Amino acid sequence: MAREKKIHIVILGLLNHEDLTGYDIKKRIDEAIRFFWNGSFGNIYPALKELEEDKLVKSSSATEGAREKITYHITAKGKKALDAWLGKTQASNELRYETLLKIFFAGASDRETAYRNIEVFEEEVRQDLNILKMHRRALEPIKEEEDHLYYYLTASFGVDTYEAYLKWCEKAKKMLKG
Amino acid sequence: MAREKKIHIVILGLLNHEDLTGYDIKKRIDEAIRFFWNGSFGNIYPALKELEEDKLVKSSSATEGAREKITYHITAKGKKALDAWLGKTQASNELRYETLLKIFFAGASDRETAYRNIEVFEEEVRQDLNILKMHRRALEPIKEEEDHLYYYLTASFGVDTYEAYLKWCEKAKKMLKG
DNA sequence: CGTATTATATATCAAACAGATATATCAAAA
DNA sequence: TTTTGATATATCTGTTTGATATATAATACG
Numbered sequence: 001m002a003r004e005k006k007i008h009i010v011i012l013g014l015l016n017h018e019d020l021t022g023y024d025i026k027k028r029i030d031e032a033i034r035f036f037w038n039g040s041f042g043n044i045y046p047a048l049k050e051l052e053e054d055k056l057v058k059s060s061s062a063t064e065g066a067r068e069k070i071t072y073h074i075t076a077k078g079k080k081a082l083d084a085w086l087g088k089t090q091a092s093n094e095l096r097y098e099t100l101l102k103i104f105f106a107g108a109s110d111r112e113t114a115y116r117n118i119e120v121f122e123e124e125v126r127q128d129l130n131i132l133k134m135h136r137r138a139l140e141p142i143k144e145e146e147d148h149l150y151y152y153l154t155a156s157f158g159v160d161t162y163e164a165y166l167k168w169c170e171k172a173k174k175m176l177k178g
Numbered sequence: 179m180a181r182e183k184k185i186h187i188v189i190l191g192l193l194n195h196e197d198l199t200g201y202d203i204k205k206r207i208d209e210a211i212r213f214f215w216n217g218s219f220g221n222i223y224p225a226l227k228e229l230e231e232d233k234l235v236k237s238s239s240a241t242e243g244a245r246e247k248i249t250y251h252i253t254a255k256g257k258k259a260l261d262a263w264l265g266k267t268q269a270s271n272e273l274r275y276e277t278l279l280k281i282f283f284a285g286a287s288d289r290e291t292a293y294r295n296i297e298v299f300e301e302e303v304r305q306d307l308n309i310l311k312m313h314r315r316a317l318e319p320i321k322e323e324e325d326h327l328y329y330y331l332t333a334s335f336g337v338d339t340y341e342a343y344l345k346w347c348e349k350a351k352k353m354l355k356g
Numbered sequence: 357c358g359t360a361t362t363a364t365a366t367a368t369c370a371a372a373c374a375g376a377t378a379t380a381t382c383a384a385a386a
Numbered sequence: 387t388t389t390t391g392a393t394a395t396a397t398c399t400g401t402t403t404g405a406t407a408t409a410t411a412a413t414a415c416g
Contacts, residue, residue: 005401006276013283023365036278043402045367067410069365079286086287089298091276094374098184098269100214100335105191106328108257109264114328120267143353150284150292153350157278157343164342165335172331175321183372201394218374223396245381247394272403357416364411372403382393 004085007039007047008056012082015057015074022048022070032151035132035158048072056081103172115176122169125162132158182263185217185225186234190260193235193252200226200248210329213310213336226250234259281350293354300347303340310336 014020014028022045029039048070051057056078061070074082099121106114136155143152192198192206200223207217226248229235234256239248252260277299284292314333321330 006274006279007402009279009283013279013286016283016286021365022367023363027364033279033282036273036275036282038272038274038403040403040405041365041367042369042404065410067365082283082286086280086283086291086295089294091280091295091299092274092374093277093299093302094216094274095214096184096216096270096272096274097214099271100332101184101187101191101211102264102269103328103335104211104214104332105187105194105260105264107325108191108194108260113264116267117264117269121269121271124271147285149353150281153353154278154282156349157281157346160342160346161339164338168335168338171334175327175331185373199394200396201392205393216374218376219394219396220375220398221373243381245394360413360415362411362413365409366407368407369405370403371405372401374399374401376397376399378395378397380394383391385390386388 005043005047005050006037007043008051009082009085010037010039011044011047011051011072012056012074012078012085015072016079016082019071019073021072025072032135032154035128036154051078111176115173118169118172118176122166125165125169129159129162129166132162183221183225183228184215185221186229187260187263188215188217189222189225189229189250190234190252190256190263193250194257194260197249197251199250203250210313210332213306214332229256289354293351296347296350296354300344303343303347307337307340307344310340 010029010033011025014025020028022041025044025048026039026041029037033039048057048059052059052072054077055075057072058075059070059072061068063069099117102117103114106117132155136152136159139148139152139155142148188207188211189203192203198206200219203222203226204217204219207215211217226235226237230237230250232255233253235250236253237248237250239246241247277295280295281292284295310333314330314337317326317330317333320326
C-alpha cells in the first residue's frame with residue numbers, strides 16, 4: 001500500500017466480509033470494533049478515497065431518489081494488502097484511560113472525588129459489559145464456524161477484561177472506604 | 179484553562195508532586211503512566227510552553243556547564259485547574275488494540291497467523307505484567323500512605339487486567355488449536 | 357395530517373497526538 | 387579514546403478525534 005493508516009486496515013477488513021458504504025462502516029465499527037478500535041467519519045471518508053486511488057477498493061454509486069449512496073467493494077489487490085498486514089506480527093497496543101489518570105492523580109484531591117470517579121467508570125463498564133455479553137451469547141452456538149470464531153474471540157476478550165475491571169472497581173472502592 | 183489538552187493534565191498532575199523538566203516528565207510517563215496514558219516530546223514541550231503562558235506553571239532555567247535545563251513548577255492557579263479537572267466525573271476511556279484488530283479480521287487469513295499474533299501479544303503482556311507486579315510489590319507496604327495509595331491502585335488495575343489478558347490468550351490459543 | 361425527531365449519508369476542519377528526526381551535551385564503559 | 391547510552395530541548399509530518407455542516411428519508415407522536 002502506498003499509504004498505510006490503521007483505518008485503511010479496518011475498512012479493508014470489513015469490506016472483505018461485505019460491501020459497505022462509509023456510513024455502514026462507521027456503524028459496524030460502533031457495533032463491534034469500538035471496544036478495541038475506533039473510527040470517525042473524519043477519517044473514514046478520506047480513507048475510502050485513498051483506498052480507491054490505490055485500487056484497493058472499488059466504488060459504485062447509486063442514487064435512490066434524490067439521495068446518493070456510494071458502496072465500496074474490496075479488490076484482489078485490497079485482499080492482498082489486508083493479508084500482508086495480518087501476517088506482520090508486530091502490533092501496537094495503546095490505552096487511554098482518563099479514569100485511571102484521575103485515580104493516579106487523585107492525591108491532589110480528596111477520597112470522595114476518587115470514589116465518585118470509580119463509580120462513574122463502573123457504571124459505564126457495566127453497560128458495555130452487557131452489550132459484549134449479548135454479542136458473545138449470540139455467537140456461542142455458531143463459534144465453530146470459521147467466519148464467526150474470530151468475532152467470538154474478540155467479544156470474549158471484551159467480556160473477560162471488563163469483568164476484571166469490575167472486580168478492580170470493587171477492590172478499589174473498598175480500599176478508599178477503609 | 180484557556181486550552182485544555184489531556185497532556186496538560188498529565189503534566190500538572192506530575193508537577194503537583196515535584197518539580198520536573200520536560201525530559202523528566204517523559205520519563206515519569208514511561209515509567210508509571212504509559213500503562214494507561216502516553217506522552218511524547220512532540221506534545222510535552224509545546225504543552226509546557228502553553229501552560230506557562232496560561233500561568234499554570236512557572237519555569238526556571240539553569241545552565242550546568244554548557245547545558246541548559248528548564249525546570250517547571252506548578253502554580254496555585256495550576257493546582258486549581260488540576261483540582262477542577264479531577265472533580266469532573268466524565269471521562270473518556272479508549273483502547274487501541276492492534277492485536278485485537280488482527281484477531282477480529284483473522285478470518286481473511288489462516289489460523290496459524292492468528293495463533294502467532296496471539297503469541298506475540300502474550301509475550302508483550304507477560305513482560306509488562308512483570309514490571310507492573312514489581313511496582314505493586316514495592317507499593318504494597320506503603321499503600322496506607324495517602325500519597326502512595328493511588329499509585330498502588332493504578333498498578334493493581336494494570337496487574338488485574340493484564341492477568342485477564344493472559345487468561346484470554348490461553349483460551350483463545352486452545353480454541354484455535356481445537 | 358402535519359410536524360418533530362431520529363436515522364441515513366457524505367463531507368470537511370481544527371485541534372490533539374504519535375512517531376520520527378534533529379541537535380547537542382555529558383557520563384560511562386570498552 | 388572513542389563509542390555508546392543517557393540527558394535535554396525542539397520541531398515536523400502524518401494520523402486520528404471530535405465537532406460541525408448539509409441534506410434526505412423514515413418514523414413516531416400528538
